[in-house]
Amino acid sequence: MDFDKILSHYRAKACVMSVELFPDGSYGNIRVVAGNKAHCDDMEAFRHTPFVPNSPYEMCFPKNQNFEDHCFRCIQSGKPLHAYVDLYMMGLWLNMFLMPLDSDCENIGYCVYCYDVTPKADSSAMADLSAETATYALNTCIKLRGTDNVKQTFQEVVEDIRKTCGSDHCCILLTDTENRECSIFAESTREDVKIKPMSRYVEGFYAIAETWPETLAGSTCIIVKDERDMEKLRLANPIWGSMLDLSGVKTIVLFPLRHGGELLGYLWAVNFNVDDVLKIKETLEVTTFLIASEISSYLLLNKLQIMSTIDSLTGVKNRNVMNNRIDQIVAGRKPSPDAVIFADLNGLKRMNDDQGHISGDKVLRSAAEILQYVFPDEDVYRAGGDEFMVLVSNITENELNTRVAKIRTMAKLSENVRFSIGTCYGEPDVRRAMHIADEQMYADKNSFYAEHPELKYR
Structure with a gap:
């Protein structure tokens, strides 16, 4: 069969592939037996080597089992195949067509492989x-x-x-x-x-x-x-x-x-x-x-x-989310919490000045972890620089007091976390509940600094 004559009619890059066929339905060697001028020029430009007829296909194209299977199936089925492939390893897209040819050899099949490679995806090719x-x-x-x-x-x-x-x-x-x-x-x-x-x-x-x-x-x-x-x-x-x-x-x-x-x-x-x-x-x-x-x-x-929505340093929810939640509660779109908790860190300013902000950031993360551990099912917010707020639902006042005591115990066991805490329970007006909890927190803070005057400036 005159493959060169067949390929002379193709203007796009094209070659003839041969596939060795075995009786058990498998295949063996796959070769590129002939190529048109566009294919040969492509080999010179990108492979930097002249095309040699009847060479193993790996001499022309990257070895690829799916490509082998496509050639085999085109020949076996006697039907043309088309594929549009992302050659991600090379940053290219391959538009390929396989067309079966008659064969005068019992154990060899042939197909024409016509292809084009582009650096960007072509939606029209993908839609074919x-x-x-x-x-x-x-x-x-x-x-x-x-x-x-x-x-x-x-x-x-x-x-x-x-x-x-x-x-x-x-x-x-x-x-x-x-x-x-x-x-x-x-x-x-x-x-x-x-x-x-x-x-x-x-x-x-x-x-x-x-x-x-x-x-x-x-x-x-x-x-x-x-x-x-x-x-x-x-x-x-x-x-x-x-x-x-x-x-x-x-x-x-x-x-x-x-x-x-x-x-x-x-x-x-x-x-x-x-x-x-x-x-x-x-x-x-x-x-x-x-x-x-x-x-x-x-x-x-x-x-x-x-x-x-998340404070990048501590992993708790940020002030924007907190304000949105409060606005939704005030507007009646979300229910009021049973309790509001404010927790403020003591001595953080002193630590930042004496030990650096890396140490201060570590304390903030530890504080957030304690609050999330004690209230795993509730929303913990970073309300300000060293201040956190927790909105708690479905809790009794006794349970609230127990959990606040647990916060204080865990803070004492930590390296540098010192909390001032204020709470308000049972107040339906969330803004008033926040005000009461905030006042209690500052009262707790004043008591702390009365006992530790050396840490008073923040």
Whole structure:
């Protein structure tokens, strides 16, 4: 067959791939048997080496199991294939087309590989999907963009993905590189299977997840569709392979979730319908792109919300949130608390001057930890520089007094925390309750400084 003549009609970068076919349905060597001028020029420009016909494909393109599988499936099925791939290791996007060719060799199949590489994603290329995949992706996008409950909607999306894949289990796992932790964002398990929920494994699972980039080796996903693929996975990643075996996993498709160059986590489906592997791959390639974008936005908004509501030094709620809560109580949109507590640190100014603000910050954090420990179910606020407020509901006056005594005991046992405390119980007017608690706190402070005049200036 005159491959050069065939390729001469292609203006885009194109080459002919050959795949060695075995009787058992597997494949062997994959080669680039011919290339057009655009392909040869590309090899010169980026590989800095002339193209050699009939060379192993790794001489032209990065070795990639998914690419091999695509070539094999194109030839085996006799149908054209298209994929739009994020080459995240190279910061590029690959638009690829595979078209099967006739073969005059019994154990060799051929296909034309036409490709283009760009530094940025092309939405028109990404939209060139089957009608079924495009509809699925659009429905997923509408669900995610139209929700007020992000976590619940993601749970529904994962359930949809599991059903689409015909899998036993599907999960979105987020990874925190800085803290070396994993967290389950959403998961779905078929009711009639014995696969245990990911919550049984998530603690310490980061040690497994951090091996996946190396196992991916630049691929956009990992697809294990049969025992042959599983054996390859066991060789590449023995610990993970053993865990999959122990968990009863026979097949798995795993996609990294990336957005803006950042790895957010992974989505996987196990024991999926291998007859639909190409449809599943195409569907998840697009869906994970959308999911990663939405997760990134959710995490950013969550981070901004934390920054706007949490005091960065102590971890308790900040004054803005406190003022909003008081305004809502006064307006009748939230119930009044049963008790108000003010707790102010004594001697902090002296400590900052004598020992430095690092020591002072340590005391503030210790004070906040004591208040959160004694009132774990209540809102603790940093009302000012060294002043905290706690709004307490569903508590008796005796219980309140017991907990205040516990605060004082824990403060005495600490290194440098010295509290002045004021409380008000049973006053329905929250502003008046705050005023009474504040006055009691200052009375307690005056008593403290009467006993410790050396610490009086703050």
